[in-house]
Amino acid sequence: MPDTHGLAVAPEETQEKDPQAKSELDPGYLVICWNDPVNFMEYVTHVFQEIFGWPKQKAQFHMLQVHREGRSVLTRETQERAEHYVHQLHRYRLHATMERDRP
Secondary structure: OOOOOOOOOOOOOOOOOOOOOOOOOOEEEEEEEEEEOOOOOOHHHHHHHHOOOOOOOHHHHHHHHHHHHHHEEEEEOOHHHHHHHHHHHHHHHOOOOEEEEEO
C-alpha cells in the first residue's frame, strides 16, 4: 500500500445537473386523448389498438376513461415519440395533445 501520510486528498468534483436541462430523449411527455362528441367508442378502441398495438382490453380501458372522465393519458414517451403518437391520433380524427410530465 502506498504511504499517504501527510498527503491531502482532494475530494472528487461532481457536476450537478440542471433539472431544467433534460435531454429530449427523456421520456417525460404525456400523450393525452380527449373526449369528443363525434367518434364512436368502438372506433376509438380500434384506433388505440392500431396505433399502440394494444390488446382490446387495454384499448377499451383507455376508451372508457376518455368517455367517462373526458380524457386519458395514453402513454409517457420522449418528445419525438409523443409528437409522433399525437400526429397519428390526429390522422384518425381523434383529439389528442401532449404535455410535459411534471416531476
